[in-house]
Structure formats: C-alpha cells, structure tokens
Amino acid sequence: MVSTRTTPYQAMIALLKKARIQKKLSQRAVAKLCGKSQSYVTQYERCETRLDIIDYYGLARLLDVTDEQIIKTLHRYYDEHPIDKILNDQKKTN
Template sequence: MASVYSEEYQRVITALKKARKERGITQVQLAEALGRPQSFIAKIESGERRLDVVEFVHLARLVGLEPGDILQGIR
C-alpha cells in the first residue's frame, strides 16, 4: 500500500489543493461543505491524514474536478 508520502498520493493531494485554491475555496468552506471541521482539510493537505476513496470523490467534485481525471495521473 502506498503511503501518504508516495509520489502518486502527493500528486492527488496537490491536484485537490491546487483546484481548491484556484477556485478561491478556503479550507473552512470546503470543510463546511463536507460537514467536517477545518482541521480535517488541513490534515489531509499536510499528509497527516489519509483520504479514503469516498472522501476523495466528494473532495474532488467539491473543488470542480472529476475523480477519474485525477486518477489518470497516477497510472
């Protein structure tokens, strides 16, 4: 299993974080949309917490990305 420090996982997180920032969405706003505290997003973006697949899909769509497009980059 790949860790949160693997190159592939970091590409996923970088894509999500970049899209969030480009769309002017704060960590607080994204967390509220998910019904989670801001620290949830901060921990994901810093690598302190690993995303599960369902969380990944929700986050990707909330920042305007298609999950499948992101996954194409880790083949």
Template structure:
C-alpha cells in the same frame, strides 16, 4: 508504484494526490474552511489531507469533489496526470 509495505501517505503518488487536490481548491478560490464546510468536516481535516497527515477513502474523495464543485472523474484525471509523472 510502491511496494505493499510502503506507506501510501509518504509515496510519490500520495504527494501527487495532495498537490492535485490543493491546486484544484486554490484554482477555484476556495479556502480549506469552505471546502471542509461543504464536506461537513472541520477545517483541520482538509489541512491534514493537504499536508499528508491523513488519507481519503473513495467515498470521502467523492464528497471532497462535490465540495470543490468538481466532477470526480475530472478531478481524478488531474490526479492521474500527476501520478504518471511520478518516478517508477
């Protein structure tokens, strides 16, 4: 787990979140543009999230899960499985 001064965007946990979200999008055969449209965002927002240039807050995560047609708790479970593999 990172320390308070570490930027979460650049942490192993941040990478785990990005990978899980991108993997879920691709698994469902969706483009960044399709997911962004489902959230009411420009495509560039999804690109920035997946590239680690932008974080999500909890409400945005819920919107993103809805746009992916995924249950938030299942999507979060996929994220947590990746986070558990992160070095301490």
C-alpha cells in the same frame, strides 16, 4: 498499507489543493461544505492523514475535479515512475 507520504498520493492530494485554490475557497470553506473541521482539510492537504477513496471522490466532486483529471494525474505519475520502482521504494520506507 501505503504511506500517506508516497509520491502518487501526494500528486492526488495536490490535485485537490490546486482545485480548491483555483476556486478561491479557503480550507474553512471546504470543510464547511463537506461537514468536516478545518483541521480535517489541513491534515489531508499536508498528507498527515489518508483519505479513503469515498472521501477523496466526494471532495473531488465538490471541487469540480473531473474523473479525467484524476486519471491523468495517476497516468502522468506512473508514466514517469515504473511500478516496480514504486513498490521497491515503498518497501524501503516501511
């Protein structure tokens, strides 16, 4: 399993956090809207816990993050970091 501290994951979480802040929503407000605790939001924003794709996409929809923004974030990361380097870096941290 990929660590929650990998840069591509951090980039995807940063996208959610940026959207939350732009919408002027507190962590508590997001937690209430998605039926979770504030600590849930705090933990994923700090990359202390890993969101699965279903939870990530649900939060993205809640925060009006578009599919295009998600894909652009991934493309930007992988354009700057070749996949072979990422895989080698992950092997070193595991």
